[in-house]
Amino acid sequence: MPLNRLLWIFDMDGTLTEAVHDFQKIRRDLGLAEDAPILDSIRNAPPEESARLNKKLDEIEWELASLARPAAGIHEFLIDLKERGCCLGILTRNRHDVALETLKQAGLHEFFSEDVIVDRERAAPKPYPDGINLLVDKFSMMPSQAAMVGDFRYDLEAGRAAGTSTIYMDPTGEFPYRSLADVCARDFLELMNLLRQTG
Ligand SMILES: [Mg+2]
Structure with a gap:
């Protein structure tokens, strides 16, 4: 099951936060x-x-x-994952200091310690799977125990290359890269409902 995962790795901009990057x-x-x-x-x-x-x-x-704002339903979703005992990480093409500031502005910094934020200074950028491998190793897991969540092709390609399940967030519901995704959701409330259906 693509949602029955212990390690959840999130893209940051446009996934954890509302899309403001034009x-x-x-x-x-x-x-x-x-x-x-x-x-x-x-x-x-x-x-x-x-x-x-x-x-x-x-x-x-x-x-x-x-300008960062949290994505709709993300707080509830992250709390739900924590209650399930899941581990959380971030894989972003942004810089480390900018990533920290973005999370702070969006009120999401309490969910992610600095050592689980893999930025473009710590690993080859997506679509390379290196950052995912780094997080999977850090938590001593297998890629098959992890999910990669993102709003762009690179996120899903990185997940596919690493062997995680891939979860595609698109608030427009158009999902142009759906062929790369195991699960598609418009927002985190929808994803949380899907997760609850899996048990
Ligand atoms: Mg993004």
Whole structure:
């Protein structure tokens, strides 16, 4: 059963928090092409340009962190998981300090100690499965005991690559990447109901 899992790994932006990241706007602000991968483009730019873009991205990410709001039903869902004795972790492409600030702003920091927040400074970014493997090892579990929860293709691809179950959150209900997901839900109240049906 994809929901009967002991370790729950969450994407942060747009999953634990309401989606405020307009990635097209971020690309425009950075002067990148419309379909350019943001982190890779910055990494592959000439050194001076790369430094300038990184500074600009930092500013954008701090501003977005200050706007963070919790996703609908996430508090109730995390409390439910804790009561079931589940372990929790985060896998984000964001920076460590920005991730901490985002969680604080959204009132979610009490659920996650710093050592379970795997950011882009600690592991290769999704869709690589490295961050999931790191968390699975940390809790001495098997990937088959874990679930990866996210709102984007990279989250689901990382889960598939690591061998966890994949849970796809999309408040619009459109689920364009549903072929990568074991479970689809519009919000955490819906997911909590599905979880309760499994026992
Ligand atoms: Mg996301």
